[in-house]
Amino acid sequence: MTAHDRGPQLVDGPLAAPVGDPLLEVIDLSVAVDLGDRRELAVDRVSFTVAAGEARGLVGESGSGKSLTLRAIMGLLPTNVTVTGGQILFQGRDLLADGGRWQQQIRGTGITMIFQEPAVALNPVLRVGDQVADGLREHRGLSRRAAREQAVRLLELVGVPDPGRRANAYPHELSGGLRQRVMIAAGVSCEPELILCDEPTTALDVTIQDQILRLFAHLRDELGAALLYVTHDLAVVAQLCDTISVLYAGRVMEDGQHLQSVFEHPAHPYTGALLAATPQIDGPVRRLEAIPGAAPALADRPAGCPFHDRCPRATEECRQTDVPVEPIAAGRLVACLHPLLGSEVEVPS
Numbered sequence: 309m310t311a312h313d314r315g316p317q318l319v320d321g322p323l324a325a326p327v328g329d330p331l332l333e334v335i336d337l338s339v340a341v342d343l344g345d346r347r348e349l350a351v352d353r354v355s356f357t358v359a360a361g362e363a364r365g366l367v368g369e370s371g372s373g374k375s376l377t378l379r380a381i382m383g384l385l386p387t388n389v390t391v392t393g394g395q396i397l398f399q400g401r402d403l404l405a406d407g408g409r410w411q412q413q414i415r416g417t418g419i420t421m422i423f424q425e426p427a428v429a430l431n432p433v434l435r436v437g438d439q440v441a442d443g444l445r446e447h448r449g450l451s452r453r454a455a456r457e458q459a460v461r462l463l464e465l466v467g468v469p470d471p472g473r474r475a476n477a478y479p480h481e482l483s484g485g486l487r488q489r490v491m492i493a494a495g496v497s498c499e500p501e502l503i504l505c506d507e508p509t510t511a512l513d514v515t516i517q518d519q520i521l522r523l524f525a526h527l528r529d530e531l532g533a534a535l536l537y538v539t540h541d542l543a544v545v546a547q548l549c550d551t552i553s554v555l556y557a558g559r560v561m562e563d564g565q566h567l568q569s570v571f572e573h574p575a576h577p578y579t580g581a582l583l584a585a586t587p588q589i590d591g592p593v594r595r596l597e598a599i600p601g602a603a604p605a606l607a608d609r610p611a612g613c614p615f616h617d618r619c620p621r622a623t624e625e626c627r628q629t630d631v632p633v634e635p636i637a638a639g640r641l642v643a644c645l646h647p648l649l650g651s652e653v654e655v656p657s
């Protein structure tokens with residue numbers, strides 16, 4: 309079964325993560341935001357890996373540090389935000405070394421990022437075909453004509469109907485779904501090994517969202533690219549990903565190499581609460597349970613486990629301990645003093 313054939317249901321997910329060479333290794337990454345009077349860690353010692361060809365979901369509520377993690381990998385942080393610790397290795401080489409020069413060189417060729425809102429990322433006064441062709445001329449040295457022909461092929465690959473004609477259109481002449489496809493075509497034009505996706509379907513209606521998710525699965529098959537897919541929606545992860553990192557208030561709460569096992573046996577109470585709040589995963593009869601309370605604002609992160617004040621299992625120790633992320637079973641890490649299943653977490657053999 310290819311990733312493309314996978315249905316949206318959790319039970320169709322793969323049992324085992326693909327084992328490829330580590331392509332991306334994020335190790336104890338910390339990112340601080342300057343709030344004027346002080347600095348706060350929006351990303352706090354976050355670690356995960358993405359193997360060649362793997363699709364990892366980076367999940368968490370709004371404000372959990374997902375976007376800043378992606379932007380740190382791309383070297384595209386806002387001016388008041390800085391990496392304050394850790395390493396980001398791509399193909400074994402530190403992207404943060406050499407003043408970010410290598411990071412800049414491989415941006416668009418080795419790693420690309422697809423943003424939430426294509427209207428912002430596309431240039432309104434350039435024809436979309438030229439925008440897809442630009443990267444090919446710049447990074448691959450193709451002639452204007454060859455780049456244009458390749459751009460039309462890419463528009464076809466991402467499912468833009470009548471691509472030869474549509475290549476001449478300006479962004480405002482296309483629907484939101486088609487603009488997102490154009491941005492994906494531009495993003496993958498130089499066949500990157502890793503595609504970072506920052507909620508690329510959020511601005512689209514449900515049917516188009518589903519088409520774009522299928523497109524990512526298809527591109528993964530076609531290009532062999534790895535995906536790091538940011539979303540707050542576990543149903544999206546179920547459809548597209550092999551592995552998962554659950555973030556809360558800038559910290560990794562749980563990391564699973566076997567997605568289905570995480571969905572069946574979440575170890576962190578926060579993962580369990582997210583699952584209980586997600587429709588679609590095991591059918592419409594599920595009773596949705598919103599997570600009580602709200603995630604803490606950046607300036608208001610509590611000591612101890614950041615989830616403690618919303619967690620039914622929290623004890624005094626949780627309020628005071630800087631809970632480390634530790635292995636709980638094969639392929640599973642969790643940052644919790646009172647995990648849901650302890651050593652009974654099951655993983656497929």
Ligand SMILES: Nc1ncnc2c1ncn2[C@@H]1O[C@H](COP(=O)(O)OP(=O)(O)OP(=O)(O)O)[C@@H](O)[C@H]1O
Pocket residue numbers: 341342343350368369370371372373374375376377386388389540605606
């Ligand atoms: N430039 C900035 N200045 C001040 N605060 C920032 C800045 N960028 C991000 N933050 C704050 O840092 C925290 C993490 O932001 P981030 O965008 O990474 O979260 P997220 O998980 O991607 O959330 P969302 O799903 O809402 O995009 C949030 O509290 C956010 O408000």
